[in-house]
Amino acid sequence: MEAISTDQDLDQFIWQCIEDSTNPLDFVDYLNFSYCTYAKQEEAYEKLQQFWGSKDSSRCFEKVVATVINLAEGGNLLAMFHLGRWYRLGYGVEKNEALGIDWYKKGAQAGCTKCLIYLARHVALTDKNEAISLFRQASDMGDSYAHCFWADFDKPNYEEHLLEGASSQEPYAKYSYAHHLFTQSESDSIKTSALDELKVAAEKGESSACTFLAYRYLYGSSVNDIDLEQAKYWAKKGSRLGDALACVSYARILVNDRKTEEEAVLYMRRSAMLGNEPGQTLLGVHLMYYGKTPELQAEGLTWLKVAANAGHKPAMEHLATALKTGKGGETNPQHAIEWLQKGASLGNADCQAELGSAYMSGEFIEQDQVKAHNLFHLASLQGNSWGTYLLGVSYQNGHGVEKDHELAFACFMEAANKKVIRASYKVATAYMWGEGVKEDIPAGAKWLKQAAQAGDSEAQAYLGMIFLDGMGVEENVQLALHWLKMAAEQDNNLALRELGFLYEAGKGVPYSQEEAKRLISKAASLGDQKAIDWLDTNCPEKPKWLKDLCLSAGSVD
Secondary structure (H helix, E strand, O other), X not given: OXXXXXXXXXXXXXXXHHOOOOOHHHHHHHHHHOOOOOOXXXXXXXXXXXXXXXXXXXXXXXXXXXXXXXXXXXXXXXXXXXXXXXXXXXXXXXXXXXXXXXXXXXXXHOOOHHHHHHHHHHHOOOOHHHHHHHHHHHHHOOOOOHHHHHHHHOHHHHHHHHHHHHOOOOHHHHHHHHHHHHXXXXXXXHHHHHHHHHHHHHHOOOHHHHHHHHHHHHHOEOOEOOOHHHHHHHHHXXXXXXXXXXXXXXXXXXXXXXXXXXXXXXXXXXXXXXXXXXXXXXXXXXXXXHOOOHHHHHHHHHHHHHHHHOOOHHHHHHHHHHHHHOOOOOOOHHHHHHHHHHHHHOOOHHHHHHHHHHHHHOOOOOOOHHHHHHHHHHHHHOOOHHHHHHHHHHHHHOOOOOOOHHHHHHHHHHHHOOOOHHHHHHHHHHHHHOOOOOOOHHHHHHXXXXXXXXXXXXXXXXXXXXXXXXXXXXXXXHHHHHHHHHHHOOOOHHHHHHHHHHHHHOOOOOOOHHHHHHHHHHHXXXXXXXXXXXXXXXXXXXXXXXXXXXXXXXXXX
8 A cells, every 4th residue: 555645645545445335325435535625526426326225235434444543553643633533523433522532632642733723623612721722732833724713712813813824725724714804894805805715715625615605606795796607616616525515505506497407406416415404405395396206206205304303404394294295105294293393392483383373273283372373473583484474364363362453464564575475465455454554555555466466366366356446546447357367367266256247247358157157156166155145046057067066165055
């Protein structure tokens, strides 16, 4: 075996040991080891996916560990550092924090400044002064990288430490200083310079810099325009460096474009297989809802279970929804409630809102409107816009709390301003009926149009009725027809019934008793009482198709 004195030497040795492996975990360990260096990541990703179902096959990384231990015991400082890291993080070995720290200590005593720095970072958890002493020792030995972490414990000299750290050859130190300048400075010239330094760090292999740049170009900033191609470039570069988070970021950029959806899923898988919980959740949701086969949808459910069992709270809410609705091929309402309860107890606002809805309706759990209201309140306190909307509904209806239309309106307005479409509809009707706020029909019409344009069928139906009746606006049958037809396409019973009445009267449309009967019958099948009454009066001898339609809704004897 040739001498191993650099990270590149070790990388080559590890790859030679595992390249013929059929166990995917060997390639997970390799990607973790080579994180933020230019190595064989692309080959490792491909083999990781190829052998994902072969986790019981023999491991090759054991040979790597045995060799590195021999090197470390022989005094190799590089081996000591990596053993410390592997045991602390569980890369290629069973996680053992104490053993990892022991290797850091041995390396530090032997003169490895990197072991000193990482030992200091661990010691800082319990002894700040001792940590500073270790950082100073590493710095005195000529490793300015220590200042990158020392900065956190010397706030008055924070920026000076970061600047000193950036003088090292470590890309992360350059990223830390540039990130600080970009996020803290109010000067565009400093920000521009920092952006250039971030690119230097990214090109040198710091994946955090890659991801930061990707989002700067995705959303823009005061010193750079939105540039989707640049965002893709930097996110992909980060994923190339073995960064699971960069894989997720790249997938998010690609996923909404049908032309790149397949590539997006590939990068979701990479992230998921590396154990990134947001990536597992993203992949799970995408496959469940957009997977073209039952097998892909079932795989999506499996990934959600993996993420939820790992403690990822957003996955718990998505998993609960899947188990409740049968999405992904498995229906288990009781388990759905259990996941919502777990997520809610961990403070997840989405789970709190959904669990509150279950308590409010008594669906799959004993009805408790007080608990429901309290859960909505918790979700709302965390800024959850849907929870705020539901809190408004509970105040409006007096469910679990005294009725309070003013509080209801305040909740609806807050949620509407966060783009909750149902809340926009509620704000509109509150203005129009003077509930919790002074009556203001023009304001109501404005909010109603906003909700209608966003696709809310009730808003479309009521907007149609406003134009039909000339309520606060000039009567306009054609505009009324436009909105009523849009709502009717979504099976809104009010719109179906009113359209039917228009055909019966020949108002704005050709007179057609048959079309009137068809539309009103459909409204009746959806439980619309006025439509049912119309049928009883106008169609006492109902044809079989009409009886079947109404009977399916249980609305006609």
